[in-house]
Amino acid sequence: MGMTRTALMQLGTSVLAGLERLGRAHLLLLATLCASDEVLRRPRLVLEQVFNIGTLSLVIVGVSGLFVGMVLGLQGYTVLAKFGAAESLGILVAASLVRELGPVVTALLVAGRAGSALTAEIGLMKATEQLAALEMMAVDPIRRILAPRLLGGLISMPLLAAIFSAVGVVGGYFVGVGLLGVDAGAYWGQMQARIDVQEDLVNGVIKSLVFGLVVTSVALFQGYEAVPTAEGVSRATTRAVVQSALLVLGLDFILTALMFGGD
Amino acid sequence: MFAEPPVNPDSGASSKESHAEPLVEIRDLCFRRGDQLIFADLNLDLPCGLVTAVMGPSGSGKTTLLKLITGQLKPDAGSIRVAGEEITRLDQQGLFRLRRRMGMLFQSSALLTDLSVFDNVAYPLREHTRLSPSLIRKLVLLKLEAVGLRGAWSLMPSELSGGMARRVALARAIALDPMMILYDEPFTGQDPISMGMLMALIRKLNDAARLTSILVSHDVQETLRIADWIYLIAEGRVLAQGTPAALTRDPSPWVRQFLDGLPDGPVHFHYPAPPLAKDLLGWG
Numbered sequence A: 001m002g003m004t005r006t007a008l009m010q011l012g013t014s015v016l017a018g019l020e021r022l023g024r025a026h027l028l029l030l031a032t033l034c035a036s037d038e039v040l041r042r043p044r045l046v047l048e049q050v051f052n053i054g055t056l057s058l059v060i061v062g063v064s065g066l067f068v069g070m071v072l073g074l075q076g077y078t079v080l081a082k083f084g085a086a087e088s089l090g091i092l093v094a095a096s097l098v099r100e101l102g103p104v105v106t107a108l109l110v111a112g113r114a115g116s117a118l119t120a121e122i123g124l125m126k127a128t129e130q131l132a133a134l135e136m137m138a139v140d141p142i143r144r145i146l147a148p149r150l151l152g153g154l155i156s157m158p159l160l161a162a163i164f165s166a167v168g169v170v171g172g173y174f175v176g177v178g179l180l181g182v183d184a185g186a187y188w189g190q191m192q193a194r195i196d197v198q199e200d201l202v203n204g205v206i207k208s209l210v211f212g213l214v215v216t217s218v219a220l221f222q223g224y225e226a227v228p229t230a231e232g233v234s235r236a237t238t239r240a241v242v243q244s245a246l247l248v249l250g251l252d253f254i255l256t257a258l259m260f261g262g263d
Numbered sequence B: 001m002f003a004e005p006p007v008n009p010d011s012g013a014s015s016k017e018s019h020a021e022p023l024v025e026i027r028d029l030c031f032r033r034g035d036q037l038i039f040a041d042l043n044l045d046l047p048c049g050l051v052t053a054v055m056g057p058s059g060s061g062k063t064t065l066l067k068l069i070t071g072q073l074k075p076d077a078g079s080i081r082v083a084g085e086e087i088t089r090l091d092q093q094g095l096f097r098l099r100r101r102m103g104m105l106f107q108s109s110a111l112l113t114d115l116s117v118f119d120n121v122a123y124p125l126r127e128h129t130r131l132s133p134s135l136i137r138k139l140v141l142l143k144l145e146a147v148g149l150r151g152a153w154s155l156m157p158s159e160l161s162g163g164m165a166r167r168v169a170l171a172r173a174i175a176l177d178p179m180m181i182l183y184d185e186p187f188t189g190q191d192p193i194s195m196g197m198l199m200a201l202i203r204k205l206n207d208a209a210r211l212t213s214i215l216v217s218h219d220v221q222e223t224l225r226i227a228d229w230i231y232l233i234a235e236g237r238v239l240a241q242g243t244p245a246a247l248t249r250d251p252s253p254w255v256r257q258f259l260d261g262l263p264d265g266p267v268h269f270h271y272p273a274p275p276l277a278k279d280l281l282g283w284g
């Protein structure tokens, strides 16, 4: 009896603590978004962050895109060839990339590469009292440090996803047309005719924007709330990657259901 | 003028210089961290234009006091007035307005690690003034010259020694010519020459610019030499206060133990704990 009671109490405490954290995360996100007008006055701050996040992730996103596209070409061909529809390879590769793999895989890669770096950076700034020093200089770290990074992440994510998809389409072309002998005209022609701007491109970009918001804000929150020690920062970094990966996959399902589930 | 602090058993209060208005008035301040009571009814005045030192054992809450004065922490009870404004009731804008006129030297120096020495010192100037780049350059070099580090302007914080980083942080703290500077352990990690230079600088800044300085330090001799007024705090209260001359003559065991560095006496060197034997002999 007593044991169940303590177990229940512990459960309750941790649920409450989790909810409180969730609330704090949303408050921080709100405060950061409200502080984004700073960015209009200093667009350079955001450009710097786009550059940072972009350079951190460009190579890994490009290389992954190439391989994912090549695998898609190979797998797609074996399935399509069974039904004698190998010339539809282009549309299969492109639609998979633009709708799904581009936004999702890019988000996972950015979370691991740039998101973790953001968490570590903010966490260390907290641990070494740089955030407190900014506040003492009457500079709001949410405006000056967090807001530009959030916007930088928001802008970089669709760009990186576009690069991923483009490189992937080329990878699919190498394998499908170059190695397996699909007709090059069919590969590009089908793709051009059947990829819909609203249905595929816009939805892909919306997904990327949502993932960009999620990945960057989780990374920033984890850094900002990190226990200000070496161990605390390293834990926060791990947490940021795990949480944003799970959130991206979960949200991807919801978004896909909303966008493509109706018809 | 000065409200007489209630906890003031045997210090040289009679020789108190009463010509200065307090810039900071702390009344009945209570602050706790978890279960640990750090300040219990602390009363303290920091007179305008003087160097006031706060001394006390490690962990007695000196850094915490500076954070309370600058509004980085909120007290549980009591009032803190800075330049006539109640810090505890200011919103962020009000706090920022006040902090533009305060400089703080952090115990950990807290330089921005992605900026060079020059950019660190220029940061508050670029942030809060519209001065031309050439004027900013001149000001920054002058501030760096004052702390003896003009030659190091292009280094990154990771290339500085601890003592140098602290001096850069001091240059940054005085960049905007504040009305008040809070020094958290400025002498730690300084060689005798930079120590002497820092002491002279603190004094000079205070006298030439009519600054108010709050100095937190363990270095008894140095502090006795440059402070106008000294508070000894321990166990959350002011144990003694007075001019350096009065305190050096003070016979009370508290004051003697701290100033002469005696290991045992009325002030406890140890963080509160159960008796050692009990801790060592088991969990009972």
Ligand SMILES: Nc1ncnc2c1ncn2[C@@H]1O[C@H](COP(=O)(O)OP(=O)(O)OP(=O)(O)O)[C@@H](O)[C@H]1O
Binding pocket: B033, B038, B056, B057, B058, B059, B060, B061, B062, B063, B064, B065, B107
């Ligand atoms: N972030 C924190 N969380 C919990 N307790 C803290 C925190 N910071 C300080 N403390 C506690 O507050 C007390 C006072 O700390 P503070 O840093 O003000 O001491 P101090 O007088 O500046 O010491 P020192 O001379 O060593 O710098 C310490 O006993 C410490 O245990």
Ligand SMILES: [Mg+2]
Binding pocket: B062, B063, B064, B107, B184
């Ligand atoms: Mg301290």
